[in-house]
Amino acid sequence: MLRFQTPAEPDEGFDDADSAYGDDSLIGDDTKTLSTYITEYRYEFGRRYHSYRDGAYWGPNDEVANAQQDLAHHMYSLTLDGQLHLAPIGNNPQEILDLGTGTGIWAIDMADQYPSARVTGVDLSPIQPSFVPPNCIFEIDDITLPWTYPANQFDYIHIRELFGCIPDWDEFFRQCWHSLKPGGYIEVVEHSVQPVADDETMGPDHFYHEWGQVVVDSGRQSGKTFTIWEESASRLKNAGFVDVVEKEFKWPMNGWSPDPKLHELGRWNQFRLHGGVEGFMLRLLTATLHWSYEMAQVHLAQMRASLRDYRTHAYLPGTVVYARKPQNHASPHTQ
Known part of the structure; x- marks a missing residue:
């Protein structure tokens, strides 16, 4: 595990020329090769992908x-009416873990x-900003x-859009259970x-059926x-x-819905997918399903x-699901 933290405060003698990696980081002069390795990204068809654990994640970085x-x-902020989470974690959490943090935007927020908490974001790619809150x-x-991670360390574990990532x-x-506090x-x-x-607007021959099935098939192929x-x-x-709670939500594919909230979400979803389908699918189509680049582009x-x-x-x-580790925290798998 490689850790990088925010720069030290001025009274700690921080030098602007120093790296943003903390003192306990494995990335230093003696491990320059390792530092270089995780940032020497892989390129496929003009898109950049992580190099550390190459292939573990389907999307570019x-x-x-x-x-x-x-x-x-x-x-997601619009979906949750401005909230970052739905789980009732209280006002004073101490340890928060964000798995698959990506750009780190959720962890930073x-x-x-929650200034009381230390928020740890974990990802395969070091794409997060250097200047972040001191507790992140x-x-x-x-x-x-x-x-x-030690047993019983975290008050709250957050997981978002890890579909297609976990075998x-x-x-x-x-593992989440083990590391959560009772x-x-x-x-x-x-x-x-x-x-x-x-309704009847998406007939049996609509392309969306093919699209969805191809993505699901790529997941099956990759395990x-x-x-x-x-x-x-x-x-x-x-x-x-x-105390498992499941909340459902919908993201329209474009702005077809007359409902104001769904209309706005649909417009953003259309914009996101129109510009992002190549990143979402290119590696899955070419590397996992072995399509040609030309066939993938037609799709x-x-x-x-x-x-x-x-x-x-x-x-x-979609769903937002939250649940609690009971105070009597013996896992059913250890009994």
């Missing part, structure tokens, strides 16, 4: 992809909202490997990759499911969590065309 992540953060740190790690969700939730909360925010409609949005609640219960063009059709009342369903 270039500026275009990072902007898409920040746009998604805005959409949480650090601002970022670590480079693969969260699908065995964790090194064994049950084992992953067991009474601590876990929250999982995911959406479907298969558009649906509640990392894209359907976790509908499985989170049951998997958390099986892991021993209690992506069909998706962009579908997004411009307001006659189809399609949306992506």
